Amino acid sequence: xxxxxxxxxxxxxxxxxxxxxxxxxxxxxxxxxxxxxxxxxxxxxxxxxxxxxxxxxxxxxxxxxxxxxxxxxxxxxxxxxxxxxxxxxxxxxxxxxxxxxxxxxxxxxxxxxxxxxxxxxxxxxxxxxxxxxxxxxxxxxxxxxxxxxxxxxxxxxxxxxxxxxxxxxxxxxxxxxxxxxxxxxxxx
Amino acid sequence: xxxxxxxxxxxxxxxxxxxxxxxxxxxxxxxxxxxxxxxxxxxxxxxxxxxxxxxxxxxxxxxxxxxxxxxxxxxxxxxxxxxxxxxxxxxxxxxxxxxxxxxxxxxxxxxxxxxxxxxxxxxxxxxxxxxxxxxxxxxxxxxxxxxxxxxxxxxxxxxxxxxxxxxxxxxxxxxxxxxxxxxxxxxxxxxxxxxxxxxxxxxxxxxxxxxxxxxxxxxxxxxxxxxxxxxxxxxxxxxxxxxxxxxxxxxxxxxxxxxxxxxxxxxxxxxxxxxxxxxxxxxxxxxxxxxxxxxx
Numbered sequence: 001x002x003x004x005x006x007x008x009x010x011x012x013x014x015x016x017x018x019x020x021x022x023x024x025x026x027x028x029x030x031x032x033x034x035x036x037x038x039x040x041x042x043x044x045x046x047x048x049x050x051x052x053x054x055x056x057x058x059x060x061x062x063x064x065x066x067x068x069x070x071x072x073x074x075x076x077x078x079x080x081x082x083x084x085x086x087x088x089x090x091x092x093x094x095x096x097x098x099x100x101x102x103x104x105x106x107x108x109x110x111x112x113x114x115x116x117x118x119x120x121x122x123x124x125x126x127x128x129x130x131x132x133x134x135x136x137x138x139x140x141x142x143x144x145x146x147x148x149x150x151x152x153x154x155x156x157x158x159x160x161x162x163x164x165x166x167x168x169x170x171x172x173x174x175x176x177x178x179x180x181x182x183x184x185x186x187x188x
Numbered sequence: 189x190x191x192x193x194x195x196x197x198x199x200x201x202x203x204x205x206x207x208x209x210x211x212x213x214x215x216x217x218x219x220x221x222x223x224x225x226x227x228x229x230x231x232x233x234x235x236x237x238x239x240x241x242x243x244x245x246x247x248x249x250x251x252x253x254x255x256x257x258x259x260x261x262x263x264x265x266x267x268x269x270x271x272x273x274x275x276x277x278x279x280x281x282x283x284x285x286x287x288x289x290x291x292x293x294x295x296x297x298x299x300x301x302x303x304x305x306x307x308x309x310x311x312x313x314x315x316x317x318x319x320x321x322x323x324x325x326x327x328x329x330x331x332x333x334x335x336x337x338x339x340x341x342x343x344x345x346x347x348x349x350x351x352x353x354x355x356x357x358x359x360x361x362x363x364x365x366x367x368x369x370x371x372x373x374x375x376x377x378x379x380x381x382x383x384x385x386x387x388x389x390x391x392x393x394x395x396x397x398x399x400x401x402x403x404x405x406x407x408x409x410x411x412x413x414x415x416x417x418x419x420x421x422x423x424x425x426x427x428x429x430x431x432x433x434x435x436x437x438x439x440x441x442x443x444x445x446x447x448x449x450x451x452x453x454x455x456x457x458x459x460x461x462x463x464x465x466x467x468x469x470x471x472x473x474x475x476x477x478x479x480x481x482x483x484x
Contacts, residue, residue: 075211
């Protein structure tokens, strides 16, 4: 996908807003012992709307900014977000799913990848205490929260990026078929 | 054309993964004053005013959600709080007598009285403006830094405002910039605090239980020690007799209360304690900027 300067600017602003909102507000709202995590949702949304390369790049820089803003181990969040963004982008390129529940499923999957991936990386880096059942419960609660809020979040991101997104030829073709414009049956 | 796209896509992915791993390795290898840490501090300096503004602006939203969560759990907490209040009322009466006796005995043997409140430790109150978004609850960002006398390594206390036993040690300053600092919480795997029970029946090192900010472990407790459920755990302060090995934490800062003891009486007995402060609900903290008598 060709990326316009306008889209890049919008992606930068989106990344900044998501990290600041997550750090300053969302992470401090605890419901049933867990919090929502906007980062994987935003990364997955960008991947799903802009493709795998844009998704991976957005994931990398959002992760980097997140680690820098929280003085965490640099590269850790970037790594898991690259995987989530690239995965969402590949899904779009291979299947281009259009169902209403796609944001929910993709959001939940991206959250699962980032939370489990982050946990795994942390353990590999030397956290020597045991894994608790509560950790698993909190991870699952976060996935559920994220799945619930994914629809409005994806809609907001689509609205924000929409004016800068180039019109996808495949989608344009599908729209035309749906409305009967290019259907071979209508021509026959 | 297709092959070129595929190659380009894979190259970008490989490059980003490689960059992440290089950053990770470099960050681990370099000392605290290294280039990446320096960049982080710079970004923190720039971002913290924005974070502070966002944190203040979004406080009503946080409070609304917090109210919903609190209401759900309030009923269970009330019964528990009443039970604990009765226990503490009895303990307070006992302690008052013990405190009076302690003061008399100290005066009798000519010991300098330990500071009875936190004023001697130069507390600096700061607002929490950012919190770790991960499940590990490892760090918070506060709105004061070196310009307020805060430096890396200083102990941090907080209250979560839940009433009752809600004040205690929550961690230490990890990095300090001019107007902001990052606090590494007790739930971070790299934090270990020398601690003991209030009555001195057990001595050990408080460590986190990952993924559970309401559970800490008192590790390395000797077989002869007798920790018991319900005992309060406080910081041990400086144990060494030489001044070169000061503890970071002053003595007798409350940490939590023992909730269960795994393998009691065994060589590897492990008391679990519930921290007094719910680390996810902290809004203000106190950083202790001074040491008194080498934290003995």
